[in-house]
Amino acid sequence: MNTQPALWESLKKELKNVPKLRNLEIHFHPEKCKGVWQCYNVCPVGCWTPDHSTRVVVFHDKERCIACGACVLQCPEDAIELK
Ligand code: SF4
Numbered sequence: 537m538n539t540q541p542a543l544w545e546s547l548k549k550e551l552k553n554v555p556k557l558r559n560l561e562i563h564f565h566p567e568k569c570k571g572v573w574q575c576y577n578v579c580p581v582g583c584w585t586p587d588h589s590t591r592v593v594v595f596h597d598k599e600r601c602i603a604c605g606a607c608v609l610q611c612p613e614d615a616i617e618l619k
């Protein structure tokens with residue numbers, strides 16, 4: 537029996553609770569963004585979308601964020617905080 541899909545569904549449910557457990561959320565400062573797309577490249581759950589017309593990234597789907605901090609670490613402009 538293949539249990540991987542069930543495990544994945546269970547893991548996804550648990551991951552949704554991580555930001556609440558840590559009591560952390562993303563605070564994005566678009567005025568600092570220089571559009572290097574590192575956040576978009578590293579986010580494991582696709583919370584960021586490049587806007588090539590403005591060269592400023594768009595943060596969407598706050599509910600999907602698992603508060604891993606990868607985007608915060610990778611942003612060279614300190615445009616993202618997790619607090
Ligand atoms: S903290 Fe992690 S999951 Fe949340 S937006 Fe940044 S990279 Fe994506």
Ligand code: SF4
Binds near residue numbers: 568576592593611
């Ligand atoms: S990594 Fe920072 S500067 Fe680059 S697109 Fe994301 S928020 Fe903007």
